Amino acid sequence: MEIFKNTYELDNLSYAIDKYFDKTTLFFDIECTGLSPRKSFIYLIGYATRSENTVTITQLLAANESEEIDIITEFENVMSGYDKLLGFNSTRFDESFIVERCRKYNFNTKIKSKNHMDMYLKTTKARCLLDLPNYKQKTIEQYLGLNRDDKYNGGELIPVYEKYSQAGDLESKKLILLHNYEDVQGMIYITDILAYPDLFNSQLRYISHELESNKLRFIVETDIAIPNSINKQRDYGLYIIKDNRIYVTLDLFDGELLTFLPDYKNYYYLINEDMIIPKSLGESMDKNSRRPAKKQDCKVKKEGQFLALPEKIDIGTTRLFKPSYEAKEAFVDVNDITPNLLLKVVRYMLKH
Template sequence: MIIRHFPVDITLGYPLAKKYNADKIAFFDIETTGFTANNTYLYLIGCIYTEGSSMHLIQWFAEDIREEADLIRNFFDFIKDYDILVHYNGSGFDIPYITKKCEMFQLKYSFDNIQNLDLYKIISPIKKIFGLKNHKQKSIEEFLNVKREDTLNGGDLIGVYQSYLGKKRIENLKKSRNLQSTEDVLIRESENLLHFLLLHNEDDLKGLVRICPILYYIDLFDREFQIVQASVNNGQFIVHLEYDFKLPSRISFGNECIFINAYQSSAIIYIKAYEGEMKHFYDNYRDYYYLPEEDRAVHKSLAIFVDKEYRKKATPATCYTKKQGVFVPQYHPVLNPYFKFKYDDKVTFVEVHTDFLLQEENLTRYINHILNYIINHI
């Protein structure tokens, strides 16, 4: 087994320890010869962690497929001092794979006593906002302009590892027979293959640290914001927001009704507005009369002054008053009073008037509602 341990010149660009209340954080990634633990091999485990004021990387590499159990023992002995394990889709692959290997080798290790932070799982609810063809770690790295030296993928490395084992086996055989003529060439070949294997895992780990700022895009929907400006212009309700963090890459996303453009510490939300007449429906329709001539409902305390031939008992669909104004949609009735086109409409509207724009609490509630809605409807 080869163990590499060295400092790496990277910094964590997101305050994980502050958000997740974890002082000891380790990033990890594994390399295997396939997806199914039963009939493939685990040949490399790597971790990045903080020591003092710098970050360090450690790797355990199997020079022989019979060293799988030793890799696992070293890994669990290392992480026992950590509170949180950060990975990318480790919940879907790395952790189940190692757990299965523990069962196969009858090793009494588990991930039960350490918190797991799966970046892939965390960003999955909002992944559509990035507009990527897929959401593999390398795609997230490209989105965040993270550069890597490695050009291979996990599938490529299966053949590389198999070649490494073959070269190493021949190398050892030559050594045992004292055949020096080709030994140096074989060593150079095996070391070259080893370099590619270790580099891929190293870049995966460094990339894992460097893509942590992707979590700021979750904060776009969860963290507090300041409303800098809100106005109606050209049929749109436009709201400028400021945050206390910075998005590393620009995003633009939305649908036909809502569009968001965000970069650095700012976000602009464009919401399609309707200007015209809408109806406010009263809940207690039994207390109202409908006036057909005026096309509105009035409370029965006032209806007694209207001749019976000009009034009739209101129904849920006729118990309304009309209003001219500028309105924006809300997809759950979070603010009152709200308006509709028809009684059976599911989408309601709120009027954008001066008081609404000046009532910061209600405006904030409305924007939070829009942010919560849009991530599920893009």
């Protein structure tokens, strides 16, 4: 087994790196001779640690299968000093592979006892924001502006490793170390992608809003500054996320709409007059001219300007207006707009 160490300084401490990559966190990535842990073995484990602004990337290289247990044992010794693990597609692949290989050696791995976060799984929760063609590590690296020297993927490196293992080819050794090093370093770099799913549960602060012709424009601030801006068009409006601010433009409607009273059971519907009256007033009327009101009967018309809402959004007790009882479109009176309502709209827009 050979051990290689490289150290470098972080240029800046972004929100995500500071949150997810602290002194208790171990980034890791493995390289294998195939996808099946029963038919192939781990030949390289790379991991990264952080101390203030200094990152150290360590690589454990097995010259052949007989040294696999050596690199696993060394990694287990290192892992025992850390509370959290961070990797990419690592819960489904790296962790499972290590568990299966340890089973072969009757080795009791600690990996399942760690707080293990898979960056791939967390990032895919922000699909509605990112709209990437896929969520592979290299795709995310390119999205965030990282260009790596390594041009191989894990599968393409298998014959390269075999050439090193069988013939001691130094160029092959250099290539496999470079690939793993850039995988680990790349994971650290793309930690910034975790800012996007974190937006969903971040604190939002209302800044301001204004009505302009048939548009409502408002600004919301978050605690998270995202690395790349987001611009999303929806049927009812659009939003732009830049740094730690969200700029929203929503459509307004001018005209007449209906709101429906929730306490319809307290009313009678007058059949010949297409109107409702409270039951206390209608008890003395001819029973043939009235009937118990239904939900769709208890409507109140209003002329004015209204804010179009996203479909199925829950805005609590705020009055809703619609073109008809059956209509899916929903609106609120501009006079009922509050900062809290606008924050609910933003949260909904981010997740849909």
